[in-house]
Amino acid sequence: MDSVFKDRRAALLMIAPALLVYTLVMIVPIFWSIGYTTLDGNAITGFEFVGLDNYTHFFQDPAAIDALWFTVRYAVLLTVLQVGCGYGLALLYVFYLRHKASWVRTVLFFPVVLPTVAVALMFSKFFQAAPTDGPVNTIITALGGSSVDWLGASSSAFWIIILMDLWRSMGFYAVLLYAGLVDIPAEVLESGRIDGASGLTLVRRIVIPLSLPVLLSSVIFSINGTLKVFDTIVALTNGGPGSATTPLTLYMFRTSFAYGEYGYGSTIAMMLTLLCLLVTVFIFRSMRRDVTKG
């Protein structure tokens, strides 16, 4: 009977199209890019072999270090905030709203499917200072303050980016984590209550440990997404003011397509890939150790 499933010709026929496209358009370019990291120049001017110079340049390039630092800061802060707020919301769904308010979940989830460009344009108009005040500045001036150029200063621009991404993703993480919370058996919570645990103790001692696997995958998913941030920033600040909000992805894009430095651009992409890999492995291992200890 098994022989039917071991039909190699059929298997080949069905896997071939996907495998072919995937190999030609993903795998080959990845190795091609790795090859680029040892070169200097671009496809039009020609290439020159430079060995590992691009990598040493990366660590001596202040703009690259700034971009790296921005990326890490953004990714860590946003991951903490969106998983944290999402978890808070999920707890609210499970213990406060119960199953009465599935429409609240549905409404709060909606922003995540919106096109980033539309959301970014919306936020930039919302926080606008010049030539006319947007709603936020109108309220501030009405309360007696003076209007703030939110996207014109690097520190406030950073927070507007964080705020916008939080606005978009909060409801998504809430639903993601909610799915983990409703899996906790009611009897476990009940027996916790009988033993005298209530409110925060119940959450800290029972709910959080039991939802750790979902939290872990959320953190990994979030950090992998936020390290690759591009759309949000291009549409909201375009890396500015100056280059204050430029992440690695945008720096790679500029280096490659505005300055035509294919070798160095690929090196930046490579560093980003390594960063994603490293962080994922690190979180995975450190969290796993915690689980076995606790």
Place this chain on the structure above:
Amino acid sequence: MTTTTTPSAPTASSASTAAQARSRRASRLKSLRRLPGHIGVGILLLLVIYPMVWILLGSFKSKDEFLSEPFWSLPSSWNLDNYVSAFVDGGLGTYIRNSVVAVFPSLLIIIVIGVAAAFALEILVWKGRGAVLLMFLAGIMVPAQMILLPLFTVYFKTGLSNSMWPLVITYVAIGLPLTVFMLATYMRSIPREVFEAATIDGANIFRMFWSIAVPLTRNAIFTVALVQFFFLWNDLLIALTFVTKADLRTIQVGLLNFTGQYGAVDYGPLFAGISVSVFGTFLLYLFLNKKIMAGLTAGSVKG
């Protein structure tokens, strides 16, 4: 998630008015205690909904209204001038058409070859299928920046740059890993006995694919397609990299350049453009929110 317990009926014997009044007072007290929480949820909903309402209202306002009226004012008339301007002068229609031309063929190819691949990886038995699945899986994590430059070079050298092909080809490749992985998971959940029974009945592989695997995973296929639709439709990076001609811009790239086309204070058409983008998505979400929520969250936990 959707199971609701019906409240237990009050015992018939103690239906005196006094007890009723007491319970009514108790429930009123309870709802009063829950008030702060309700206000909190209300504020949260307002924070999510208000910016979109503001954009929608703004899309009907004239230039003068933007400058002289406060932001909370309602538009003086509900005319569609801004929308006309966005579509006619702004080229919003062209952008939407370009997006449709790039996204839907990509989606179709992704699903067709993705379903076949998932079937081959999960149902059929052959050496190396584990390694191939792992290879697809690895593609989910690699940032798109790793493939942009070689593809750009190839598209440029082959003269594909001035068409929609670069977008379609890249979208298919980028969409495949998650599609194959999600569909493989769904295929795995079909009991193996179903296929074994089919072989006894004399079905060959392709018959099994068409008459069992595809119908049984039809819902999942639709969900995955929906997830991929959002990823591709909302994509900016690929479109920004490979679209070099203004009249081939997708809606995201077009909208990004919208601000530059109008005067600094002529917000109307821009608001109309954002509005179309937001409320187009809203319409889809209105009908398919359950599937979208399930699909997007499934795509992340496993990814």
